[in-house]
Amino acid sequence: MSAAETPAGTAAGLMDRIYRHQRHIYDASRKFYLLGRDQLIDGLQLPAGGSVLEIGCGTGRNLVRIARRYPDCACYGLDVSSEMLATARASVAKAGHEDRIRLAQGDATGFDPQALFGRAGFDRIVIAYALSMIPPWQGVVAEALRRLEPGGSLHIVDFGDQAGLPAAFKAVLLRWLAQFHVTPRVSLPQVVAALAEAAGAECRLGAPYRGYAIHAVATRPRDAA
Numbered sequence: 001m002s003a004a005e006t007p008a009g010t011a012a013g014l015m016d017r018i019y020r021h022q023r024h025i026y027d028a029s030r031k032f033y034l035l036g037r038d039q040l041i042d043g044l045q046l047p048a049g050g051s052v053l054e055i056g057c058g059t060g061r062n063l064v065r066i067a068r069r070y071p072d073c074a075c076y077g078l079d080v081s082s083e084m085l086a087t088a089r090a091s092v093a094k095a096g097h098e099d100r101i102r103l104a105q106g107d108a109t110g111f112d113p114q115a116l117f118g119r120a121g122f123d124r125i126v127i128a129y130a131l132s133m134i135p136p137w138q139g140v141v142a143e144a145l146r147r148l149e150p151g152g153s154l155h156i157v158d159f160g161d162q163a164g165l166p167a168a169f170k171a172v173l174l175r176w177l178a179q180f181h182v183t184p185r186v187s188l189p190q191v192v193a194a195l196a197e198a199a200g201a202e203c204r205l206g207a208p209y210r211g212y213a214i215h216a217v218a219t220r221p222r223d224a225a
Contacts, residue, residue: 034129036157036213037062041126043217044155046070050123053078055108055144056130060088064095066126075101076117078108109139113147121149127156132182138191145199151222154201156192157215159184164210185214192216 041062046052050073054063057077067075075097079085085103092101104116108130114120125144131137144154159177161184162170177184185191189205196203196218206215 035209036215037128038065039208040128040155040157040215041066041069044070044124044126044153046073046124048072050074051076051119051149052124052126053113053117053122053147054126054128055140056080056127056133057088057103058084058130060091060101060103062126062128063088063101064091064097067095067097067100073100076113076122077101077103078106078111078116079103080105080107108134109136109143111143121147121152123149123152125152125154127154127158129158131156131158131188132177132184133180137185137188138195141192141195142199145195145201145218145220148201148220150220153217153219154196155217156188157213158188160207160209160211160214161186162211163207165212188214189216192218 044052044066046066050070052066052070052073053076054066055078057063057079058081060077063075063077066073077085077088079088082105085105088103092098092103102117106116113122125148127140127144131140134140141154141156148154159173159182162173174184189207193203193205193216199218199220201218201220203219204217207213208215
């Protein structure tokens with residue numbers, strides 16, 4: 001579905017309206033406040049020949065970096081916005097990774113990886129600063145856990161509660177983020193931990209940069225059914 005065909009009242013339509021023009025400057029502007037993405041990528045520890053899916057892949061910036069960091073892995077990207085995917089495809093082509101990075105449009109709360117990518121699950125799933133833009137974000141976490149291969153892990157980084165930062169900084173940040181329909185999920189650590197436990201996964205949580213960000217890793221046991 002092209003950007004012109006995206007229904008205006010849908011989540012895809014909203015994201016397309018937000019990013020139709022911003023996508024061209026997204027990576028240059030967001031690098032100053034989407035903190036922790038590269039540290040997340042460095043900690044993926046992908047196995048040889050492993051697979052990684054990024055949910056909410058946006059411009060493809062993270063997938064290109066993952067492909068460079070792990071040269072024998074297979075990369076997949078899912079995003080609801082056709083506008084962002086247009087930029088992602090251009091970024092992937094520019095990086096020369098068209099044979100290693102596959103992109104698809106879909107709703108992160110319920111998608112069929114077999115139909116989209118020809119596989120049932122992934123060794124790693126990444127969600128970087130996307131949950132704060134998805135109202136039914138809990139469903140996205142649950143769906144991601146469902147799509148992990150045995151021994152696979154879900155890696156999340158997003159805005160935290162800024163508990164260790166000055167109140168004035170937090171107030172300014174929240175006003176700025178609201179302009180882009182971004183809402184920090186302050187209950188994210190508790191929700192991820194509960195969903196991971198329900199899925200039989202081990203969960204590790206961190207709050208880097210004095211609580212500016214939340215970093216969560218949920219790992220399924222290798223003998224998971």
